[in-house]
């Protein structure tokens with residue numbers, strides 16, 4: 285019996301950041317009644333993430349968030365295609381690298397190459413999609429203050445911003461997508477593993493037209509190396525929207541000393557130019573951590589996104605990893621709630637996603653650490669002679685071959701195509717053994733079904749259901765017809781172009797793949813078995829936790 289002052293829903297999502305929004309959209313597509321709450325009355329304006337990777341775009345498209353429109357709203361590759369290591373923003377450029385795979389060659393592996401788009405703009409697309417969700421209610425201005433697991437559900441207590449009255453929501457499950465400082469996670473006593481404070485930064489968000497200052501080297505990320513003006517510029521829109529990341533030390537500096545005037549001076553010093561049109565939008569301190577939660581699950585509560593992992597931003601993986609968390613978790617929750625899966629399926633969320641966070645965290649830390657080589661090349665071995673060494677490199681960078689070597693070493697930091705697309709579930713791997721750049725499509729169990737372009741201009745995964753398993757078969761597949769699940773047969777239901785599906789997948793013409801609702805392969809038959817219905821049923825039941 286639910287008390288009258290208590291709302292009830294099947295899933296409660298705490299936090300309407302990108303991960304909470306995507307979780308809600310995905311659950312709605314499966315017809316699951318969901319309430320999404322956020323303590324903020326409005327979306328956060330700070331741009332934060334900029335790199336939205338191909339897998340995130342594919343997931344968006346599958347759930348009706350238009351990937352083409354997201355890409356069209358993002359930076360043109362001529363603006364966002366490069367990373368530069370500079371003295372100051374408008375000064376000498378020590379070296380440049382391409383920023384991820386934004387080239388047309390990437391389209392052989394994904395319909396939508398990575399795009400740079402400010403996080404609030406990306407969230408706007410998710411918000412627009414959510415507005416059309418029939419089974420979801422978004423309640424803003426409500427802060428979750430505690431979660432209590434009861435016999436067959438969870439009661440979440442929400443505070444409506446000091447109005448005195450507390451609201452309670454009863455749900456069967458809770459997704460805690462309440463960000464890096466997750467109160468839900470802390471309340472459950474789930475520890476974060478890994479260093480909590482690698483470095484403290486002030487994120488100085490400002491408005492200015494830096495087009496002409498950056499014209500010689502258009503780009504998105506500028507690492508300013510001048511000893512007295514170090515920091516990173518992120519150009520969300522070169523003509524207007526910028527962030528300057530400034531390292532600071534709260535142990536010896538006070539936040540209130542970073543007044544608007546001080547911030548402007550810091551930005552101008554690192555830009556190497558006066559900015560008459562500078563408008564400060566926001567200054568927010570944040571701490572760079574490299575942590576993954578010790579578990580993603582406490583009973584009926586699941587952590588997702590930054591609540592589950594906090595990476596250094598060197599790698600652009602936080603938001604993207606969180607979207608993939610949501611994708612992995614929600615089909616499982618929906619299957620259990622619809623009574624088609626055993627509840628133990630939910631344990632596979634932690635087993636599949638936490639190792640990926642470990643790999644992504646490791647890579648983000650490695651990227652950050654490798655930047656030290658660049659500093660060493662520019663500043664020299666003697667800490668007492670940094671300025672002198674830097675001045676001599678600045679006067680003649682070509683005379684210091686170690687500098688170019690150090691720039692080249694940064695390449696994997698900005699080329700993580702395999703990390704974005706090639707992760708495989710159920711296959712433990714040492715992060716040190718991963719070639720993060722080189723993606724080779726694989727059709728093995730645990731892989732996301734690689735991109736297969738179709739003759740009608742669409743893509744194979746886009747044809748598959750998001751709320752059911754599907755069987756994808758080669759063209760000689762009479763044995764596979766009339767099964768109690770959607771079957772997609774090459775030549776009948778889809779026509780690959782230019783290469784056949786079964787050859788790309790390394791199957792015989794009567795081979796097949798069983799694909800989960802999230803697009804990951806869970807069974808593979810080189811050729812048709814003796815009893816296809818029994819074989820498919822057995823594998824599907826196993827994948828559903830039975």
Ligand SMILES: Cc1cc2nc3c(=O)[nH]c(=O)nc-3n(C[C@H](O)[C@H](O)[C@H](O)COP(=O)(O)OP(=O)(O)OC[C@H]3O[C@@H](n4cnc5c(N)ncnc54)[C@H](O)[C@@H]3O)c2cc1C
Pocket residue numbers: 298299300301302303304321322323324332333334335336403426427428429461462463464466467468487570588589590591597599600601602603604605606
């Ligand atoms: C400078 C910078 C650059 C970055 N660049 C990239 C990038 O290029 N690519 C990338 O993938 N990632 C990047 N990231 C990381 C990315 O911003 C985060 O990973 C992403 O925002 C995580 O999304 P989330 O939904 O998990 O959490 P959040 O975006 O933090 O959202 C959490 C939501 O929960 C709400 N909330 C919190 N507590 C409560 C509560 N108790 N009750 C109700 N609501 C609550 C908050 O109001 C918020 O709306 C970057 C981060 C920074 C700082």
